[in-house]
Each structure stands twice: as C-alpha cells, then as structure tokens.
Amino acid sequence: xxxxxxxxxxxxxxxxxxxxxxxxxxxxxxxxxxxxxxxxxxxxxxxxxxxxxxxxxxxxxxxxxxxxxxxxxxxxxxxxxxxxxxxxxxxxxxxxxxxxxxxxxxxxxxxxxxxxxxxxxxxxxxxxxxxxxxxxxxxxxxxxxxxxxxxxxxxxxxxxxxxxxxxxxxxxxxxxxxxxxxxxxxxxxxxxxxxxxxxxxxxxxxxxxxxxxxxxxxxxxxxxxxxxxxxxxxxxxxxxxxxxxxxxxxxxxxxxxxxxxxxxxxxxxx
Amino acid sequence: xxxxxxxxxxxxxxxxxxxxxxxxxxxxxxxxxxxxxxxxxxxxxxxxxxxxxxxxxxxxxxxxxxxxxxxxxxxxxxxxxxxxxxxxxxxxxxxxxxxxxxxxxxxxxxxxxxxxxxxxxxxxxxxxxxxxxxxxxxxxxxxxxxxxxxxxxxxxxxxxxxxxxxxxxxxxxxxxxxxxxxxxxxxxxxxxxxxxxxxxxxxxxxxxxxxxxxxxxxxxxxxxxxxxxxxxxxxxxxxxxxxxxxxxxxxxxxxxxxxxxxxxxxxxxxxxxxxxxxxx
Numbered sequence: 001x002x003x004x005x006x007x008x009x010x011x012x013x014x015x016x017x018x019x020x021x022x023x024x025x026x027x028x029x030x031x032x033x034x035x036x037x038x039x040x041x042x043x044x045x046x047x048x049x050x051x052x053x054x055x056x057x058x059x060x061x062x063x064x065x066x067x068x069x070x071x072x073x074x075x076x077x078x079x080x081x082x083x084x085x086x087x088x089x090x091x092x093x094x095x096x097x098x099x100x101x102x103x104x105x106x107x108x109x110x111x112x113x114x115x116x117x118x119x120x121x122x123x124x125x126x127x128x129x130x131x132x133x134x135x136x137x138x139x140x141x142x143x144x145x146x147x148x149x150x151x152x153x154x155x156x157x158x159x160x161x162x163x164x165x166x167x168x169x170x171x172x173x174x175x176x177x178x179x180x181x182x183x184x185x186x187x188x189x190x191x192x193x194x195x196x197x198x199x200x201x202x203x204x205x206x207x208x209x210x211x212x213x214x215x216x217x218x219x220x221x222x223x224x225x226x227x228x229x230x231x232x233x234x235x236x237x238x239x240x241x242x243x244x245x246x247x248x249x250x251x252x253x254x255x256x257x258x259x260x261x262x263x264x265x266x267x268x269x270x
Numbered sequence: 271x272x273x274x275x276x277x278x279x280x281x282x283x284x285x286x287x288x289x290x291x292x293x294x295x296x297x298x299x300x301x302x303x304x305x306x307x308x309x310x311x312x313x314x315x316x317x318x319x320x321x322x323x324x325x326x327x328x329x330x331x332x333x334x335x336x337x338x339x340x341x342x343x344x345x346x347x348x349x350x351x352x353x354x355x356x357x358x359x360x361x362x363x364x365x366x367x368x369x370x371x372x373x374x375x376x377x378x379x380x381x382x383x384x385x386x387x388x389x390x391x392x393x394x395x396x397x398x399x400x401x402x403x404x405x406x407x408x409x410x411x412x413x414x415x416x417x418x419x420x421x422x423x424x425x426x427x428x429x430x431x432x433x434x435x436x437x438x439x440x441x442x443x444x445x446x447x448x449x450x451x452x453x454x455x456x457x458x459x460x461x462x463x464x465x466x467x468x469x470x471x472x473x474x475x476x477x478x479x480x481x482x483x484x485x486x487x488x489x490x491x492x493x494x495x496x497x498x499x500x501x502x503x504x505x506x507x508x509x510x511x512x513x514x515x516x517x518x519x520x521x522x523x524x525x526x527x528x529x530x531x532x533x534x535x536x537x538x539x540x541x542x543x544x545x546x547x548x549x550x
Contacts, residue, residue: 006358009351013362016348019380019423020368022390038390082276089273101277108284110476110536112484114505115525118512119290120283142283145276203373205487206505210513221375221487228379228491235383242376253371257364265435 027239049240064223078141083148105146131213155189192263220245294522313523334482345429378491410500436470472543
C-alpha cells in the first residue's frame with residue numbers, strides 16, 4: 001500500500017515538475033541539442049548560454065538583477081516596519097475603529113492591481129515620483145501592507161496584554177514598547193512576511209512595467225520581457241536567463257519554506 | 271502616531287486610487303494633453319458597444335471556471351496522495367510547491383518554449399507521428415486551453431499545499447472511526463474529507479478568483495492576447511486602452527466594472543463557502 005502510494009506520488013510529481021526539469025536541463029545545452037532531444041541530458045554540457053547572456057552589450061542581466069535586488073529589499077523593509085507598526089497600534093483602538101480598518105485592509109488584500117494602476121500612475125506623476133524606483137517601492141509597500149498586517153496581527157494575539165501594560169507601568173512609551181517588546185516577539189512572523197512579500201515583489205511584472213516606464217532601469221521580470229523582444233532569442237539563452245532570475249526566490253524558499261507556508265496560511269485564514 | 275505612516279501610505283496609494291477610478295470613469299482624459307473633460311455616463315454607454323470588452327470578460331470567466339475546478343480537483347488528489355509523514359513525501363511536498371514561487375511571466379515563457387509551433391511538445395509528437403501539427407498557441411481555442419494549463423499549473427501547486435495543511439488538522443480518530451463503520455473510499459471522502467476540507471476550499475477558491483481577475487503576465491508571454499485579440503484578458507485590455515491608446519477615462523470605466531465584478535464574485539464566494547464551513 002505504502003510503496004504503491006509512493007510510486008504514484010513520485011510519478012505524478014515527475015510529470016508535474018517536468019517543465020522545470022526542461023528549463024534547467026536545456027539551459028546547459030547547445031541550440032541544436034535542445035531542438036533535437038529536448039528531454040534528455042545534454043550531449044555536450046555547456047555554459048555558453050549563461051556566458052552569452054552575462055556578456056550582452058547592454059548588461060541587461062546585471063542591471064535588472066541589481067535593480068530588483070535593491071528595490072525588493074527596500075520594499076520588504078518598508079512592508080515589515082509599516083505593517084508591524086500598524087498591527088501593533090491597531091491594538092489600542094476601540095473595536096469599531098479596528099473593524100473599519102480591517103475591512104479596508106481586506107479590500108486591499110483582494111484587490112487586483114490592474115484596476116488601480118491608472119490612478120496610481122497619475123498620483124505618482126502628481127508628486128513627481130513616476131518613473132522612479134521610490135514611487136514603485138512606495139506602491140509595493142502600500143499594496144502588501146494588508147498582508148503583512150494580517151500576518152502580524154495573528155501573531156500579536158499571542159502576546160499577553162499584561163506584558164504590554166507592564167511595560168507602560170515601567171515608563172515605556174509606545175515606541176519603546178514596540179521596539180523592545182513587540183518586535184522581538186514578531187520575529188517568526190517577520191520571516192514569513194519577508195519571504196512571501198519578497199517573492200511577490202521580485203516576481204511582479206506589470207507594476208514595474210507601468211510605474212517605471214520604458215526609460216528607467218529594468219527589473220528581472222521586465223528584463224526577461226525586453227530580452228525576448230529585443231534579440232532574436234534562442235531557447236538556451238532564454239532558459240539560462242529564467243534559471244538565473246528564479247534562483248534567488250528558489251533558494252530563499254528552500255531555506256525558509258516552513259515560514260512561507262505558515263505565513264500564507266496565517267494571512268489567508270484571517 | 272505609529273499608525274499614521276502606514277495608514278497614510280495605504281490611503282494615498284490604495285484607497286484614493288479606488289476612488290479616483292470611479293471619478294475618472296466620468297471623464298474623457300488623455301495623458302498627453304492632461305485634459306479632463308466631464309462627459310457623464312458616456313464611457314459606460316460606449317462600453318456597451320465594445321465587443322472586445324465582452325470578449326475579454328468571457329475569456330476571464332472561462333479561465334476562472336476552469337481554474338477553480340481543475341486546480342481544486344487536482345490539488346485535493348495531490349494532497350491526499352502526499353499526505354504521509356515519510357521523509358520522501360516531505361521532499362515531494364517541498365518540490366511540488368515550486369511552480370507557485372516562480373514569476374508568472376517566467377511560467378509564461380516556459381510554456382511558450384514548450385508549446386510554440388516548433389516547440390518541445392510538437393517536436394516530441396513528431397517523433398511518433400509526422401502528420402499531426404497542432405498549433406497550441408496559434409488557434410484561438412487551443413490558445414485558451416494552453417493558457418489555462420499554464421494558469422492551473424501554478425495554482426495546483428498552491429492548492430495542494432493548502433489542502434495538505436488542512437488535512438493535517440483532521441483528527442486521525444475520525445478516519446479510524448469511519449474505517450470501523452466500514453465506509454469505503456468514496457464514502458470516506460464524501461462524508462469525511464470533503465466537508466472537513468471546507469476551509470482550504472475557501473482559501474483556494476478566493477486566491478484563484480483573485481489571480482484570474484488580474485491575469486496579465488502569463489497571457490502576455492504566451493500569446494500576447496492573440497491570435498488577433500482572442501485571448502486578451504480584461505487586465506490587458508485596460509492597460510492597452512489606457513497606456514497605448516491613451517483613452518484613460520474609458521479604461522477607468524472598464525476598471526470600475528472589473529472592480530465591481532471581481533469584488534462581487536469574491537464576496538459571494540467568501541460568504542457562500544464561509545457558510546459551508548460553519549455548517550460542517
């Protein structure tokens with residue numbers, strides 16, 4: 001019984017994950033090898049695809065990679081700070097006000113971005129932040145605020161009220177209480193928020209495409225799109241590019257996968 | 271105090287845009303001239319004649335229905351299959367989630383290389399039969415199926431993991447009791463797992479609904495909305511109308527309708543499926 005279940009599971013997983021195998025294995029092949037036997041191991045193992053996208057004259061890979069790295073980390077930082085602060089301070093409001101804020105947060109959580117992209121574009125233009133990374137970072141921070149807040153909120157419920165009150169009696173103000181007591185307790189939740197929003201921000205395509213505009217530096221996803229448009233692309237280079245830009249999130253996921261799934265459950269069951 | 275920066279940013283970039291979408295849909299706006307002309311309900315009136323809008327609506331609807339059924343169905347099968355604490359299953363569980371981690375545009379391009387006319391799938395088919403040449407992306411109906419495959423692939427990964435987490439919360443005693451009562455596999459699923467998996471079904475369905483309403487990158491990579499405009503999603507139509515055709519007010523009226531439709535659908539799903547959870 002057990003071995004039959006295992007056999008079936010492995011077989012289905014292989015079929016299910018076959019596209020990923022294809023991408024990985026073909027990124028190490030020469031073009032005609034890919035066309036002739038796409039499914040097999042490389043006849044001649046080569047790093048040519050990786051080298052050639054690395055040394056493209058416009059530095060597309062390096063530029064988009066460093067851009068994504070910078071704005072993703074700053075966005076994560078903002079989401080962490082803002083949503084933990086919000087989750088903490090909601091605590092002290094009356095029930096009615098709490099519920100109002102939560103309804104708005106839920107609205108933000110289920111809102112598809114294409115709907116608000118036009119006004120976001122005009123607002124950023126109005127405050128002169130269109131086509132800048134700052135504008136994009138601010139938008140991401142606002143957009144993922146509901147998710148972060150709900151994850152932190154779920155965690156905050158476990159903090160005994162006495163602990164917070166005790167700190168106030170000891171003369172701590174809001175900020176010290178937040179910094180010294182709340183933040184350390186929220187660490188596991190923070191891991192979830194970091195890995196999940198990080199993945200979403202890194203992977204996002206439409207928002208950077210519109211909000212950064214055609215002239216500004218690209219992100220990894222926009223870079224992939226540009227690369228396909230610009231060069232007469234061959235499959236091998238495309239695969240190599242996709243492997244490289246997916247690597248950071250895959251590595252982060254493998255190390256923090258427990259937090260990834262816990263966070264998704266915490267954020268979505270609320 | 272601490273609350274202000276977060277709420278200010280959220281209001282400025284999420285709540286205000288929602289209000290502005292409503293406001294814009296009553297205007298004729300161009301990004302080039304920055305002129306705002308009030309035209310009342312004219313945008314909505316024009317929308318009723320816009321064939322492309324209804325076509326996009328239909329496409330999103332079809333894709334949503336396919337995604338909800340297929341992803342939930344396969345998700346449950348995978349979850350039941352992988353629900354085992356043996357080490358190998360834990361590894362499989364970690365691996366099965368990877369499609370969800372990848373960017374939708376990467377997924378789009380993965381499937382492009384597999385499905386294009388001289389792509390991997392057709393190469394594979396031609397080994398067995400040289401006569402069959404299926405245009406997976408060039409034929410409107412086929413293209414829709416190809417898109418739903420790419421969409422479901424990622425959503426199945428998500429559903430599986432959520433169902434697995436839910437299955438863990440079902441007490442072992444219940445299954446033992448069902449075994450003692452002599453329930454067969456189908457009965458056990460119908461009366462035990464299916465009702466108890468209600469919370470996961472709610473989460474998955476809502477997530478699927480949200481991701482189909484904002485469907486953009488995958489379709490852009492796979493078909494670019496083509497052939498013709500046969501696979502253009504609403505999100506693509508809105509972005510094209512606003513940023514390429516510069517008809518901002520008109521695009522906003524579509525956004526507003528999408529907001530109402532997606533909001534209503536998600537809300538109804540939440541209420542209906544949430545009620546089911548309580549009943550059980």
